[in-house]
Amino acid sequence: MIRYVVYWARMVACVLKGGRLYYTWMGSLLVLILLGAWSYSHDVVDGLIRTNMTDEVSWGIGIANFVFCVGLAASALLLIVPAYVYKRHDAKEVVLFGELLAVVAVVLCLLFIITDIGRPERLWHLFPGIGKLNWPSSMLAWDVVVYTGYLVINLHIPGYLLYKQYMRQKPNPYFYLPFVFISMFWAVTHYTVTGFLLSGLGGRPFWASPILAPRFLVSVGCTAPAVLLIILTVVRRHTHFKVQESVFDYLKKVLRFSAPLNLFLLGCELFSQFYSGARTPAAHYLWVGLNGKHGLNPLIWTALVLNLATTLVWITPRFRKNHRVVIATAALTMLGIWLEKGVGLVIPAFIPTPLGEVVEYWPNFGEILVSVGLAALGAFVFTAIAKVTIAIQTGTLAVHGGESTPRLPAAPGSVPGSGFPPASVRTPESEGAA
Amino acid sequence: MNGCHTEPEAAGALPLPDARAGQLVELRRKGETSRRDLLAGAAAAAATATAAAGCDITSVDQFLQKHYSELTDEDKKQIFARLEAQVKERSGVTVKISDPQPIEGVTFGYALNLSICNGNRRCVEACARENNLPNHPEEMRYIRVLEVPNGAFELEKSDPYFEGEVPKSGKYYLPVQCHQCANPPCVRQCPCEATWKEPDGLIVVDYDWCIGCRYCQAACPYHARRFNYGAPTIEPDRINPNQAYLSNRIRPVGVIEKCTFCLQRTRVGRFPACLEACPTGARKFGDLNDPNGELRKILATKRVYVLKEDLGTIPHFFYFFA
Numbered sequence: 127m128i129r130y131v132v133y134w135a136r137m138v139a140c141v142l143k144g145g146r147l148y149y150t151w152m153g154s155l156l157v158l159i160l161l162g163a164w165s166y167s168h169d170v171v172d173g174l175i176r177t178n179m180t181d182e183v184s185w186g187i188g189i190a191n192f193v194f195c196v197g198l199a200a201s202a203l204l205l206i207v208p209a210y211v212y213k214r215h216d217a218k219e220v221v222l223f224g225e226l227l228a229v230v231a232v233v234l235c236l237l238f239i240i241t242d243i244g245r246p247e248r249l250w251h252l253f254p255g256i257g258k259l260n261w262p263s264s265m266l267a268w269d270v271v272v273y274t275g276y277l278v279i280n281l282h283i284p285g286y287l288l289y290k291q292y293m294r295q296k297p298n299p300y301f302y303l304p305f306v307f308i309s310m311f312w313a314v315t316h317y318t319v320t321g322f323l324l325s326g327l328g329g330r331p332f333w334a335s336p337i338l339a340p341r342f343l344v345s346v347g348c349t350a351p352a353v354l355l356i357i358l359t360v361v362r363r364h365t366h367f368k369v370q371e372s373v374f375d376y377l378k379k380v381l382r383f384s385a386p387l388n389l390f391l392l393g394c395e396l397f398s399q400f401y402s403g404a405r406t407p408a409a410h411y412l413w414v415g416l417n418g419k420h421g422l423n424p425l426i427w428t429a430l431v432l433n434l435a436t437t438l439v440w441i442t443p444r445f446r447k448n449h450r451v452v453i454a455t456a457a458l459t460m461l462g463i464w465l466e467k468g469v470g471l472v473i474p475a476f477i478p479t480p481l482g483e484v485v486e487y488w489p490n491f492g493e494i495l496v497s498v499g500l501a502a503l504g505a506f507v508f509t510a511i512a513k514v515t516i517a518i519q520t521g522t523l524a525v526h527g528g529e530s531t532p533r534l535p536a537a538p539g540s541v542p543g544s545g546f547p548p549a550s551v552r553t554p555e556s557e558g559a560a
Numbered sequence: 561m562n563g564c565h566t567e568p569e570a571a572g573a574l575p576l577p578d579a580r581a582g583q584l585v586e587l588r589r590k591g592e593t594s595r596r597d598l599l600a601g602a603a604a605a606a607a608t609a610t611a612a613a614g615c616d617i618t619s620v621d622q623f624l625q626k627h628y629s630e631l632t633d634e635d636k637k638q639i640f641a642r643l644e645a646q647v648k649e650r651s652g653v654t655v656k657i658s659d660p661q662p663i664e665g666v667t668f669g670y671a672l673n674l675s676i677c678n679g680n681r682r683c684v685e686a687c688a689r690e691n692n693l694p695n696h697p698e699e700m701r702y703i704r705v706l707e708v709p710n711g712a713f714e715l716e717k718s719d720p721y722f723e724g725e726v727p728k729s730g731k732y733y734l735p736v737q738c739h740q741c742a743n744p745p746c747v748r749q750c751p752c753e754a755t756w757k758e759p760d761g762l763i764v765v766d767y768d769w770c771i772g773c774r775y776c777q778a779a780c781p782y783h784a785r786r787f788n789y790g791a792p793t794i795e796p797d798r799i800n801p802n803q804a805y806l807s808n809r810i811r812p813v814g815v816i817e818k819c820t821f822c823l824q825r826t827r828v829g830r831f832p833a834c835l836e837a838c839p840t841g842a843r844k845f846g847d848l849n850d851p852n853g854e855l856r857k858i859l860a861t862k863r864v865y866v867l868k869e870d871l872g873t874i875p876h877f878f879y880f881f882a
Contacts, residue, residue: 173813174772175790181700184774184787244772244787244814247623251752251771258627258753258769266751266775328871329745329781407716417716480868481704481736481783482715 129525133292140517141510147364148513155506162499165492166241174244177493182485183476187469187493188242191500194468195234196320197346202228202280203313204350208376210306216370220358222515225284227357228313230508232277237500265323272312272319279309288518293525317343324475332408332475335398341391345467347384351377352456352463357512359453367516378446385437385459392433392466411484412474421486422477426470432462627753628766628806639768640805647799647810655801657809660827662760668821669761669848670832671858671878672735677842679726679733681705686837687737690822691808692800694793700786702819703834706734737834738763738784738819739867739875746776746785755816760827761848761876762820764806770815777816781868782875785818821845848876858882 144152169176179186205224208217240246251257252270261267283302290297321339328334335341355377362369399409410416412426436459439445439452446452478484489497517523625639640657647655684703687693693700706718710730718734727733744763747755754770757763777785791813803809804824811817822832826845835843846855855878858864862880 173788173790177789179789181777181783181786184777239773242773244774244789245770245812248769248771251627251754251769260751260753264749264751264775266749266773270751327745327749327779328873329779329868405714405716407714476778478716479783480715480781481706481720482718483720483783484716 129293130289133289133525136523137514140514140523144513148509152506152509155502155509158502159499159506162496162502165495165499168492169241169496170246174242176490178487178490180485180487182479182483183473183487185242185472185476186487187489187497188238190468190472191497192235192238192242193320193324193472194349194464195231195238195504196317197342197349197463197467198231198353199228199235199276199316200313200346200350201231201354203310204347204354204377204380206306206310206313210303211310214372214376216372217376219519220369220373222284222287222519223357223361223512224354225280225309226511226515227353227508228280229277229284230504230511232273232280233507234500234504235273236277237503238497241496241500265319265326268319269323272316276309276312276316279305279312283309284515288515292518292523314343317346324471329480330408330475331406332412333471335395337391337394341388341395342467344384344388344391345463347380348388348459349463351380351384352459355456356453357508359449361512361516365516366520366522374449374452378440378452381440381459382446385433385440388463389433389437392430407478407482408474411477412470416478417484419477419484419486421488422470422474425465429462429465429470432458433466436462622768625768627769636805643805643809651794651796651799653796653799653801655799655803655809657803657805658824659805660824662758662762663827664759665849667761667848667876668740668826669846669855669876669878670740670821671844671855671864671880673840673842673844673882674732674734674879675842675881676840677733677735678840679705679707679722679728679731680839681726682837682839683735683834683843686833687819687822689798690800690825690833691819692792692794692798692803692810695795695798700792702784702786703735703737704783706736707731708734734879736782736784736867737877738821739782739873739877740821742874742876743872745779745781745871745873749775749779751775758806758823762823763818764820764823765816765818766806767809767811767815767817772814772816774816781871781873785816787816788813 177186201224203224205217205221208214209221210218240249243249252259252267254261259267259270261271283305286302287297318339321342324330324333325335325338355374358369358373358377361367396409396413399406400413407416411419412422414420415423436455439455440459445455473487477486514523619642621638622642626635631639636659640659643657644655647653684701684705687702691702693702704720706715706720707722707726707728708715708718708731710732712718722728722731740761740763742757742761744757747757747763750756751773752769752771755763755765755776772787774787777787788811792811794810799810800808802824804827807820807823822830822834826832831845832843835845844854844858846853848855850856858880859878862882864878864880866875866878
């Protein structure tokens with residue numbers, strides 16, 4: 127028990143210690159978090175009247191970001207499958223980053239919802255037993271169940287493996303492997319339920335599309351590898367943790383399939399909405415405007431251009447080899463999907479209203495601050511746990527004092543199902559600009 | 561204090577006075593900022609005269625209050641007394657909160673004659689008065705009257721902010737409020753059972769249980785639900801003291817509310833306020849289970865339809881031509 131408390135204390139100490147760049151990064155994030163909290167405090171005092179949401183457009187940028195964060199949570203699945211199903215050593219080395227990113231993404235999902243509801247202090251009404259969770263009727267209740275489960279699973283796996291690594295003990299596969307495989311199915315449920323959350327509303331024809339959940343699944347196949355490409359690049363450049371080039375190749379390969387598939391499904395949607403001439407008011411509002419209102423047109427066309435351009439990069443071998451181009455494209459892919467599947471998927475469903483009224487919505491400064499603050503919180507938490515993970519995996523944080531000389535990696539794939547292998551470590555000589 | 565139903569303007573001018581309608585439309589056109597400015601201005605100007613109904617957590621009891629279905633009679637008594645005291649403290653008005661129960665064997669239904677509705681919108685104002693809705697018409701109303709061009713059935717072509725004398729030639733009028741569906745999507749989707757269907761078919765909200773997620777609002781195909789983005793403001797002389805816990809009591813901030821067919825009236829044998837205010841006789845209300853009732857006669861003999869039948873919501877609100 128005491129050992130466990132010490133473990134936590136040492137992890138906190140590890141987070142508090144860092145270089146100048148680290149402090150600058152975390153400090154800037156902290157400022158953004160505080161600004162977001164300050165803005166949200168007004169919402170708590172005055173109610174959501176501070177936002178630009180109305181009875182007509184009753185879900186705004188908060189829910190759009192929530193939907194986008196669901197996509198980020200796919201990062202776990204993306205690395206678990208090659209690591210545990212195909213037993214790829216390179217993926218197993220970095221799989222914890224995927225799982226921890228999923229944790230952060232799910233926490234962000236929950237926070238985006240909590241900051242968006244009118245009575246956050248009544249959240250206990252959702253807890254089974256003391257509250258009244260309307261399960262299995264409500265898709266939102268499903269969401270609550272699925273998210274909580276996904277969060278617990280993804281906290282357990284890396285939590286257990288890291289502690290074992292810290293203790294220099296061999297992890298017991300029975301304690302985590304079953305959860306690894308459950309989490310794969312759970313992940314798919316997670317995205318599907320979020321798709322159903324929207325497509326299960328008959329009164330919102332914009333969402334009531336059978337391919338909404340598949341579209342959703344495919345677009346998370348774009349955001350998750352894109353964000354992992356960026357994160358692993360940073361890890362490789364700024365830490366001693368070595369990420370093998372083959373992992374980057376794998377992520378780029380995923381994008382080579384998911385980016386064009388995403389465009390294809392978008393095309394299918396557009397065809398059925400526009401070709402026949404049947405009127406689909408929300409889609410019209412989104413793409414060409416309705417009743418003289420065009421608020422979201424620039425946004426969705428930007429998204430289309432971004433998605434087309436980034437897809438072109440992902441499928442062209444010459445561009446894929448240039449790492450700078452890859453990172454820039456990954457960032458633009460995320461922006462494109464955020465516009466298309468975040469803002470462009472949530473907001474237009476409310477415009478026009480079911481009674482045909484076109485009331486436009488654009489987030490105000492306060493809402494943007496809250497969203498930026500939450501995003502900063504996600505980055506802050508992820509940086510902190512990634513730092514600890516790297517310290518433990520490279521052996522600098524371990525039970526018997528930190529090692530000054532990191533352990534050398536065990537032979538790849540030595541014991542089947544023996545947890546993740548210790549990370550490969552770069553020797554000081556091989557370090558470049560880091 | 562003015563009586564709620566005796567004041568001449570209470571039932572709404574016919575049509576809306578030009579100045580006021582103009583203001584309403586202007587506010588809408590200017591967009592959201594002006595709505596908020598107006599709210600802020602109104603709140604400041606009427607700071608003393610306004611009964612801000614915001615429901616800050618004043619006690620542990622209030623925080624831990626159980627779901628309506630689990631409240632004992634004793635619980636209810638205490639809660640109602642607390643709510644009454646709150647209104648008294650904030651606005652000086654003495655109100656009576658009751659909890660009328662569904663009448664056994666009754667299922668309420670509503671029918672509206674589109675042939676004679678002329679868009680005068682008195683129902684809208686009477687509803688606001690009865691149900692303690694805010695003073696400013698652009699803030700929140702349960703009933704929306706759409707002015708639709710003849711020949712159109714697409715609601716995108718309608719205008720809820722029409723002004724000037726009604727009825728206008730070439731237009732018809734379509735009032736929409738909660739349809740009290742037999743298969744309500746809002747109830748299905750509420751994550752915490754804060755809204756449900758009563759035995760008499762009315763869909764109600766427990767304002768003290770709603771978490772304010774607005775999923776029901778997204779689910780409703782009739783745009784019938786309203787959210788308290790801010791603490792509702794209502795001037796003391798507009799407060800209707802005859803209140804029911806599940807309908808027209810003054811709502812807290814951050815929760816959903818909606819039309820309940822005036823259950824505080826209809827469950828004790830009166831007509832809904834919108835029906836009483838209608839000068840054309842277009843509105844018909846009654847018990848769908850009564851084979852000899854007016855509603856059943858209309859359903860049997862008139863040309864009847866329901867809005868968005870294809871969605872399978874099975875509304876208890878019917879439109880007919882006669």
